[in-house]
Amino acid sequence: MIDLRLLRDNPDVVRASQVARGDDPALVDAALDADARRRSSFAEFEQLRAEQKSMGKEVARAQGDEKQALLARTKAIAEQVKALQADADTADVQLKEVLYSIANVVEGAPPGGEEDFIVLREEGTIRDFAAEGFTPRDHLELGEGLAAIDTQRGAKVSGARFYFLTGVGARLELALLNAAMDLAIAEGFTPVITPTLVKQETMQGTGFLGKHADEVYRLEKDDLYLVGTSEVALAGFHSDEILDLDGGPMRYAGWSACYRREAGSAGRDTRGIIRVHQFHKVEMFSYCRPEDAAAEHQRLLGWEEAMLQKAELPYRVIDTAAGDLGSSAARKFDCEAWLPTQDRYLELTSTSNCTTFQARRLGVRERTEEGTTRNVATLNGTLGTTRWIVAILENHQQADGSVYVPEGLRPYLGGLEVLEPVK
């Protein structure tokens, strides 16, 4: 939820943000309108309610006829109060509806849509397979050769976009996620294994039930939602709490399964395990002071890159355009690894600065020096996912179908240096 005070004091800032995202700027005026209605409506209710309360005390003291007379009056007032309260509640709901439909105010992201990102830098060396004298295999062919990935049985058991990781495939995922966890722990993150089913208010608080609600699995019978990322649970972790950030940002590394319906992506990335309904992820999550958020964003990006370097992958960093931001994000950087068989980059990490947007909905605050409270900023970033296996297999493959193991992962694979195909 955006800051109502910002909306009142600087509506133009919010309008400009809406335009940059390609969203409707008229929502800003609708919100201002609803806010004014809510305030006048509450003023009316509160005034009469105050009268009702003071009369209630007179009633308690009065006796006999006097009491009867007072009761007649208070009865009438009670009905009016009820009506005014209903009005005020309605106005409140209407304001919230509009506020919830406005995405976070963009901070520094380039304007435009999905294609309008800016490439910040390219790191690592892209291999020239032609020069090496062989045509690269795609990750599924490699994975099947290694007996590491089984999509056929995945489909048999669970349907399309499901898979089994077997043998070195399973070990590689564990290695990757453990390496990510260790990196995070070494940097001072608190490791967390999170719930993957959350209540509606938690899902809503993180902003995933807006435009992309179709992406989310819902268990109707229990009114629970399957998370698409542990960000959801980690954002809810400190909901309705007042945090002490004197010691710097509070950082958590969440380890969880992630579930996505992939509703809008029929036909896209259907081969292999690039786009699947279920995967595992290590996610960084940080609670920090709003004025420290931009710097913290860079730190998260730095740790993502450290992890990519540990996996020895060539990648580029992009500054996502406003129109391609999630509703909670004010700015987002993605790291994309090179995918040799498709001649394109593939998103492996994504770090978002949600400023105070999530914290406001979830009631995460800190105490200021003046003794008041204010919302903190929240940020998240990927440190490793199942999808990384795709980039690792393709980029580190050798002519015979074996796969070189990056040095940073070897300690997690019992020292294994090469993954050998199964004959």
Added chain:
RNA sequence: GGAGACGUCGCAUAGUCCGGUCUAGUGCGCCACCCUGCUAAGGUGGUAACGGAGCAAUCCGUUCGAGGGUUCAAAUCCCUCCGUCUCCGCCA
């Protein structure tokens, strides 16, 4: 799944039976000041969040797990839900 107990302003607890005197008391903790040569102890005052009005002092409203109901009036009575604990059953 069955039975019972419980959920109060950081923590602990009073208040609930019998509705109004609750503007929610008390202790601990915390903050400020005072006192004591230092330490310990002591004294005085303050100490929930949110929304609104005001330059401000301050004032008004909402919140006693959540929601609904009864009533002129609900922490207090009724209903539903959630959570915690104890016991039983069932399953891993």
